[in-house]
Amino acid sequence: FKLLHLRTMVFSFTLSMYHFVIAFLFELRKRKCLYLLDKMQVDQEEGGQQKCHAEHTPEEEIDHTGAKTKSAVSDKQDRLNQTLKKGKVKSIDLPIQSSLCRQLGQDLLNSYIENEGKMIMQDKLEKERNDAKNAVEEYVYDFRDRLGTVYEKFITPEDMNKLSVILEDTENWLYEDGEDQPKQVYVDKLQELKKYGQPIQMKYMEHEERPKALNDLGKKIQLVMKVIEAYRNKDERYDHLDPAEMEKVEKYISDAMSWLNSKMNAQNKLSLTQDPVVKVSEIVAKSKELDNFCNPIIYKPKPKVEVPEDKAKANSEHNGPMDGQSGNETKSDSTKDSSQHTKSSGEMEVD
Known part of the structure; x- marks a missing residue:
């Protein structure tokens, strides 16, 4: 049984090889025939072109000197023959297949969008936290620098030492325990520092702006007093102003002058480290109050005087004869001057 099976397999293999060889030889013969046919066709075309060229186109021409030269048509034919000998060019269309990229599912896409929003919010919170931390650090450096310069006159030595220690402790805290704290911790720390720094800053600002505010109020009081x-x-x-209203203005200016002098005297008695008696905002408010009370009264426009029609007509009639009289007087004066001139001329002639 095994031997029979082996023989069957050998026979099948031999038969398949025989069919393969027959098919291969047939295909080879077919391709050879096609090649020979193509070659014969090309040879026939080349022979026909050469024959036509030999019959109708002379290879040489005689120039004006009598010498034989090769024509331009012959050169073109040679280039054409060389091109034909190179062989045929066959164009084949290449197949192109397009495949769409796989799209994400809607649930997965929504998840990515949500994660992106969370990351954006996290970046925003981190930026706000860093800004709050930088604000504390900036306040410490700036205020400590001002304590030794412009704020030095507005704080006592004891308070300066105490505040310097607080600023130094805050700086050390920023680089140790406060290196990574929530935003609210930095905000609270900044507010705590401002409780010590704002009174000093307020004294400095009041001292710088108070002279100008007092000067402006004093100028306005002097202007009203002149009126x-x-x-x-x-x-x-100002003869059209109401006497009762002017009495009110005079009383108000007197009170304003007393208020200004009392505040200035009290402020001059205080040191720079003490809180001011009067603030710049109070002086500015007093100045605006003076304008609102006095200006409508002292700058009240004069009423227009209307002349009655009868009086205006009488004035016009009265002015007419005066003008005429003036003309007669002018005429008589000119006549008199002329006669005097004639008389003087006669006297000159007599002499």
């Missing part, structure tokens, strides 16, 4: 003095002297610019 009151002119009103008392019967100045025609």
